[in-house]
Amino acid sequence: MLAEALAGCVVDDPDQGIFTVHRDVYRDPAIFALEMRYIFERTWVFLGIEDQIARPHDYLATWIGRQPVLVMRDGDGKVGAFLNTCRHRGAVLTQRERGNARVHVCAYHAWTFHSNGRCASIKDHKDGGYSEAFEREDHDLVPVARFASYRGLMFGSLGADVPPLEEHLGDTRFFLDLILDQSPHGIELLPGSSTYVYKGNWKMQLDNALDGYHLTSVHPSFMKIVKQRQSGESQNQLATIDFAAYRQRGGFTFGNGHAAVWTRNPLPQIRPLYGLVDELRQRVGETRAGLMLDTRNVVLFPNVQFAENASLQLRVLRPLAVDRTEMRSYVIAPKGEPPEARELRLRQFEDFFNSSGLATPDDTTCYEDCQTGYRAQDVGWTQGYARGMTSVRRGANALAKQLGIEPATSQYGDVAIQDETVFHSGYREWRRLMVKGANDDAVAKATGREGGR
Ligand code: FES
Ligand SMILES: [Fe+2]
Structure with missing residues (x-):
C-alpha cells in the first residue's frame, strides 16, 4: 500500500511524453520522514x-x-x-x-x-x-x-545493502576524474566555507544545479554586471563566465540518480585552470583538457554537487525538515596551482557562488518562493520536468561514445533546449529507493525482524 502510494508520486512514461512529480514530495512531512529512512539512511x-x-x-x-x-x-x-x-x-x-x-x-x-x-x-x-x-x-x-572512498571522495552508508561505491558511482566517475585530475597532486578544499539554511525542500537544490532554464531569468543582474565589466562601464574587471555567450550544452543521466550537465565555454581563458592548459593536455589528453575548461555541474544523488563554471564549488546538502535545508559550500582547487590562478579562483567564487555572491541568494529565494507556492494544496502535479522530452536519447550519444561512457540518457544541442530530462534520474532513484524501503519494511514487519543495531 505505502509502496504503491510512493511509486505514484512520480509518473514516468517517456513513450507517452510524460514525466511528472507530485508536489507532495516537497511539502508532506510524512514523505520527508520516509525519505530520511529509505533514501538517506539506506544509500551511499x-x-x-x-x-x-x-x-x-x-x-x-x-x-x-x-x-x-x-x-x-x-x-x-x-x-x-x-x-x-x-x-x-x-x-x-x-x-x-x-x-x-x-x-x-x-x-x-x-x-x-x-x-x-x-x-x-x-x-x-x-x-x-x-x-x-x-x-x-x-x-x-x-x-x-x-x-x-573514491580517489579521496568519502562516502558512507547506514544501510549495508548497497553496491560497491565504484559501481554506485558508475560513469559519473568520468566527470569526477575531470575534477580530481586537474592537478597531478590532487585537489584540496580551500580554507573557509559557508553554511546557510534555506526555507525549502532539499530536492530544490539538487535540481537547481542541473537547471539551465533558470539562468537568464534568475541571474539577469549577474549577466548585466558581466556586460558592464566587459564594456568598461564597471571598474571591476574580474574575468568570469558569460551566460550570454553560451551556445552549446549537453547533459547525461546515469544510474542511481546521478547526472551531469556541461556547457561549451566560449571563454576558456577566464578559467583559473587556463594557465595550466599545456600541462593538462600533455597529462590527460586534448579532449579531457578541453572538457576541464568547459563548465560542468555534477550531481551525485542524494546530497552532493560539484559546480564548475565560475571557480569550482563543492556543495553538500543536508535536509533538516520538509521545508528546510542546510547547505555547506566550499571552494575546490587543484593542489599547487599558481598564486594568480588561486586568486582568480577565490574572487570568482566570492563573486558568483558565495552565500553572499551574485548568484546564490537569487537561487535560494526562488526555492523559498516554490516552497511557499507548494502550499497551494489544490495543485497536485509539477509541470517542471518536461523540457527536452523529444530531444533526449536513451543510452549513449556520439559524445558519450567518444568519451567511452555509458549514460542512461544523453542530451546535446543548442543552449536553448534548457533541458529538464536531466532531473529524471534523480526522481527515478527517489522512487526506486522509496518503494524498496517501503517493501523491505513491510517484509521486516511481517517477519518480526524490525529494530536498530
Ligand atoms: S554521555 Fe558520554 S560519558 Fe556520559
Ligand atoms: Fe542559479
Whole structure:
C-alpha cells in the first residue's frame, strides 16, 4: 500500500511524453520522514574529502540524513566513519566540525574514545560497581555500516545493502576524474566555507544545479554586471563566465540518480585552470583538457554537487525538515596551482557562488518562493520536468561514445533546449529507493525482524 502510494508520486512514461512529480514530495512531512529512512539512511551519502582529514587523528563531524557521523583518521592513517554518539548516554563527541584529537573525551561523563573508534576509558571504571554483563559489552563507537572512498571522495552508508561505491558511482566517475585530475597532486578544499539554511525542500537544490532554464531569468543582474565589466562601464574587471555567450550544452543521466550537465565555454581563458592548459593536455589528453575548461555541474544523488563554471564549488546538502535545508559550500582547487590562478579562483567564487555572491541568494529565494507556492494544496502535479522530452536519447550519444561512457540518457544541442530530462534520474532513484524501503519494511514487519543495531 505505502509502496504503491510512493511509486505514484512520480509518473514516468517517456513513450507517452510524460514525466511528472507530485508536489507532495516537497511539502508532506510524512514523505520527508520516509525519505530520511529509505533514501538517506539506506544509500551511499557523501561525507567529505580526505584532504579535510589529512593528518593522523584529524576528524570531520558531519551527517547522514538525520544521524550525526564522525569521520576520523587514526594514528596509522586509516580512515573510519562512526555514528557520532557516545556509547554511555548518547552525547556527540565534538562540538566542532573539524579538528585533530588523539582521543575524544565525551563532555558529559568523560568516557574517552580513540581516533580508531575504540573505547579508551570509562571514567572511574573500577569503582563503578558494573555488572559482568556490562563488562562483556562492546563500548566502542558504532561504525557506519559501509564506508568507502573514491580517489579521496568519502562516502558512507547506514544501510549495508548497497553496491560497491565504484559501481554506485558508475560513469559519473568520468566527470569526477575531470575534477580530481586537474592537478597531478590532487585537489584540496580551500580554507573557509559557508553554511546557510534555506526555507525549502532539499530536492530544490539538487535540481537547481542541473537547471539551465533558470539562468537568464534568475541571474539577469549577474549577466548585466558581466556586460558592464566587459564594456568598461564597471571598474571591476574580474574575468568570469558569460551566460550570454553560451551556445552549446549537453547533459547525461546515469544510474542511481546521478547526472551531469556541461556547457561549451566560449571563454576558456577566464578559467583559473587556463594557465595550466599545456600541462593538462600533455597529462590527460586534448579532449579531457578541453572538457576541464568547459563548465560542468555534477550531481551525485542524494546530497552532493560539484559546480564548475565560475571557480569550482563543492556543495553538500543536508535536509533538516520538509521545508528546510542546510547547505555547506566550499571552494575546490587543484593542489599547487599558481598564486594568480588561486586568486582568480577565490574572487570568482566570492563573486558568483558565495552565500553572499551574485548568484546564490537569487537561487535560494526562488526555492523559498516554490516552497511557499507548494502550499497551494489544490495543485497536485509539477509541470517542471518536461523540457527536452523529444530531444533526449536513451543510452549513449556520439559524445558519450567518444568519451567511452555509458549514460542512461544523453542530451546535446543548442543552449536553448534548457533541458529538464536531466532531473529524471534523480526522481527515478527517489522512487526506486522509496518503494524498496517501503517493501523491505513491510517484509521486516511481517517477519518480526524490525529494530536498530
Ligand atoms: S554521555 Fe558520554 S560519558 Fe556520559
Ligand atoms: Fe542559479
